[in-house]
Amino acid sequence: MTRTATRPLPLREALQGVAPYLQGVRGRWVLGLLSAMAAGLVALAIPQVVQVLVNTVFAEAAPGTAGTADPAAGVWWAAGALALLGLAEALFIWLRRFFILPPAADVENRARISIYRRLQRLPVAFHDAWASGQLLSRAQGDLALLRRWIAFGSVMLVVESVTIVVGLVLLFVMSWQLALLYLVAAVPIMIRSFRFRTDFRAASRLSQDQAGDLATTVEESVHGIRVLKAFGRGPDALDGFRGEAETLQGTEVHKASVLAKFISLTVSLPELVLGVALGLGLYLVAVGDLTVGALAAYFATTAVLARPVEGVGQLMGMTLSAKTAIDRHLEVMRVPVAVASPAGTDAAEEEATSRAVASSAAEDSPVVTDGLPPSSGRLAFRDVVFRYPDAPEDSRPLLAGVDLELTPGETMALVGVTGSGKSTLVQLVPRLLDVTAGVVEVDGTDVRAYPLDELRRRVSIAFEDATLFSDTVRANVLLGAPAEVTADGLDSPRAQALLDLALDTAQAGFARDLPVGVDTEIGEEGLSLSGGQRQRIALARAIAARPDVLVLDDPLSALDVRTEEAVTGRLREVLAGTTTLIVAHRPSTVALADRVAVLQDGAIHDVGTHAELLARSAAYREIITTGAAEDRSLAGLADAAHDDAALAAATDAARPPAGAARPPAGRTAGREETR
Numbered sequence: 057m058t059r060t061a062t063r064p065l066p067l068r069e070a071l072q073g074v075a076p077y078l079q080g081v082r083g084r085w086v087l088g089l090l091s092a093m094a095a096g097l098v099a100l101a102i103p104q105v106v107q108v109l110v111n112t113v114f115a116e117a118a119p120g121t122a123g124t125a126d127p128a129a130g131v132w133w134a135a136g137a138l139a140l141l142g143l144a145e146a147l148f149i150w151l152r153r154f155f156i157l158p159p160a161a162d163v164e165n166r167a168r169i170s171i172y173r174r175l176q177r178l179p180v181a182f183h184d185a186w187a188s189g190q191l192l193s194r195a196q197g198d199l200a201l202l203r204r205w206i207a208f209g210s211v212m213l214v215v216e217s218v219t220i221v222v223g224l225v226l227l228f229v230m231s232w233q234l235a236l237l238y239l240v241a242a243v244p245i246m247i248r249s250f251r252f253r254t255d256f257r258a259a260s261r262l263s264q265d266q267a268g269d270l271a272t273t274v275e276e277s278v279h280g281i282r283v284l285k286a287f288g289r290g291p292d293a294l295d296g297f298r299g300e301a302e303t304l305q306g307t308e309v310h311k312a313s314v315l316a317k318f319i320s321l322t323v324s325l326p327e328l329v330l331g332v333a334l335g336l337g338l339y340l341v342a343v344g345d346l347t348v349g350a351l352a353a354y355f356a357t358t359a360v361l362a363r364p365v366e367g368v369g370q371l372m373g374m375t376l377s378a379k380t381a382i383d384r385h386l387e388v389m390r391v392p393v394a395v396a397s398p399a400g401t402d403a404a405e406e407e408a409t410s411r412a413v414a415s416s417a418a419e420d421s422p423v424v425t426d427g428l429p430p431s432s433g434r435l436a437f438r439d440v441v442f443r444y445p446d447a448p449e450d451s452r453p454l455l456a457g458v459d460l461e462l463t464p465g466e467t468m469a470l471v472g473v474t475g476s477g478k479s480t481l482v483q484l485v486p487r488l489l490d491v492t493a494g495v496v497e498v499d500g501t502d503v504r505a506y507p508l509d510e511l512r513r514r515v516s517i518a519f520e521d522a523t524l525f526s527d528t529v530r531a532n533v534l535l536g537a538p539a540e541v542t543a544d545g546l547d548s549p550r551a552q553a554l555l556d557l558a559l560d561t562a563q564a565g566f567a568r569d570l571p572v573g574v575d576t577e578i579g580e581e582g583l584s585l586s587g588g589q590r591q592r593i594a595l596a597r598a599i600a601a602r603p604d605v606l607v608l609d610d611p612l613s614a615l616d617v618r619t620e621e622a623v624t625g626r627l628r629e630v631l632a633g634t635t636t637l638i639v640a641h642r643p644s645t646v647a648l649a650d651r652v653a654v655l656q657d658g659a660i661h662d663v664g665t666h667a668e669l670l671a672r673s674a675a676y677r678e679i680i681t682t683g684a685a686e687d688r689s690l691a692g693l694a695d696a697a698h699d700d701a702a703l704a705a706a707t708d709a710a711r712p713p714a715g716a717a718r719p720p721a722g723r724t725a726g727r728e729e730t731r
């Protein structure tokens with residue numbers, strides 16, 4: 057669905073918004089503008105030479121004229137001057153391109169990097185609310201429009217306007233009557249241009265938004281291609297896509313027709329006027345009020361003016377589209393970074409530079425100024441309340457007073473019926489979401505008081521929906537590894553040791569059997585892995601971060617019971633000192649925890665060991681019975697087909713012959729790991 061467009065920003069505000077991208081490029085832009093201006097003025101000088109040329113020829117040809125000593129010389133001089141002016145015009149056009157194209161590309165690049173950085177900083181709630189295609193079109197198409205406008209539209213709009221003004225002055229110098237006639241054509245054009253601006257701006261905004269929606273549809277259907285195929289919904293998806301594409305086509309056609317109507321006016325009116333001007337001009341020559349040279353120069357000047365006059369509509373259209381692109385860009389750039397580092401930290405200062413608006417939550421929170429608390433792994437939720445921003449105002453908060461404390465090194469399972477808010481609760485720990493009220497504490501300090509990078513160094517998270525990037529297993533696993541371990545490269549002995557430990561703990565040793573071992577490309581553009589294998593790589597990634605607090609949001613759900621037992625067993629061994637909060641559905645996971653917390657009706661209903669809760673909590677027994685049924689069916693499945701065996705067969709088939717080149721490494725990661 058098309059996002060509701062916000063009110064167009066006033067021009068000054070929009071220009072201020074993109075001013076940071078223009079720093080350092082203004083000088084070249086001005087030089088380019090001057091070159092373009094010079095080219096325009098040289099073009100206007102050409103008719104003046106024509107006037108001299110024609111008058112010279114007519115003077116020589118007139119009966120009874122004494123003539124100059126060498127009549128041909130004047131013609132040759134004028135012709136030579138014309139050629140030189142032509143060359144000068146070409147040179148100035150080249151200089152315009154030379155000066156302006158690189159800075160325009162620079163602006164595009166800066167804006168693109170800024171929006172990408174912004175997208176990384178914006179909270180998960182923002183990404184939940186915005187369609188990916190809208191963000192894609194803002195980071196791609198809109199910025200290409202901006203580049204074209206800076207490189208061409210903005211310059212030519214100034215140059216063509218100046219050319220028109222200077223050209224009109226010259227026309228008045230040649231003949232005020234003819235100039236006035238030409239000017240008459242401009243009045244209806246100016247009146248029409250006001251209506252044109254409103255219509256074209258609306259059409260332009262609609263088409264850019266619809267292009268974003270179309271990108272979202274393509275992205276979704278590519279991601280969901282298996283579901284579409286499995287349910288035979290390809291033709292329906294195509295119909296939906298065709299509908300959206302036709303809507304966009306309709307908008308584009310409407311946009312083009314608005315522009316075409318305006319352009320036809322700007323082209324036809326001056327042409328009509330020129331017909332009348334020819335008659336009037338000949339009359340003025342006949343009565344001796346105008347020289348033939350001046351009449352020729354008048355038409356040569358109007359020919360030079362034709363391009364700017366005709367182009368002004370196009371340039372206005374381009375300017376309006378660029379303005380829409382800036383509005384759309386700033387819409388994203390001005391979304392408050394609700395989850396921000398506290399004031400006073402480097403990250404917060406960077407945030408202030410990019411004009412971010414920190415949330416009141418971040419501003420109100422205490423700031424760690426006297427050093428950070430020592431790492432211990434203590435985790436506590438104190439009267440935590442959370443409500444999603446888009447939840448109805450009068451609804452009960454999803455979390456309505458959660459109190460829970462984990463001691464350092466403890467493994468606690470969090471259980472609750474589906475939709476009770478488990479995933480939401482655990483996302484509050486690394487601040488993927490921020491509490492509405494109450495406090496989440498790590499090592500006795502409010503998580504909002506930590507610089508984000510420090511908090512996320514202490515807390516690591518793995519999700520049920522394991523997102524892997526288009527990169528090697530090695531790069532995926534060591535993504536969040538401590539900087540000191542990877543300082544000498546991802547294949548240094550220390551990094552290798554951590555990689556091995558993480559893979560072994562997560563029971564992800566299968567990665568070594570992939571075609572190029574741990575250097576095999578996986579993810580969207582690499583080798584496809586099974587759900588369980590993906591989860592284990594994602595778990596290895598969380599382990600390799602060596603956190604004090606490990607949050608696991610049901611990351612073992614796709615594993616068979618035996619593999620899950622092996623993983624949790626090793627996890628307890630390797631991460632003996634790490635506090636672990638694990639969202640669990642199955643008794644097999646719960647049984648391995650020191651204690652279990654039951655989340656019900658937005659609060660912690662009970663906490664105890666598995667055995668204690670079984671004995672005293674009916675709610676717990678009900679939750680666990682459902683999980684047990686799942687366990688039994690998974691155990692059966694596990695006996696029937698084991699992931700790794702299936703993979704071994706698949707990779708044997710996919711293994712390249714000895715000496716074959718491995719796929720290119722280091723393709724950029726495309727998406728944040730969010731639920």
Ligand SMILES: Nc1ncnc2c1ncn2[C@@H]1O[C@H](COP(=O)(O)OP(=O)(O)OP(=O)(O)O)[C@@H](O)[C@H]1O
Binds near residue numbers: 472474479480
């Ligand atoms: N981004 C969001 N915006 C609004 N509501 C949301 C959002 N994400 C989740 N919810 C709602 O919050 C509730 C709790 O979701 P959550 O994923 O935390 O539950 P859960 O206990 O982890 O469920 P499950 O066991 O099925 O994974 C659900 O009703 C869900 O619809």
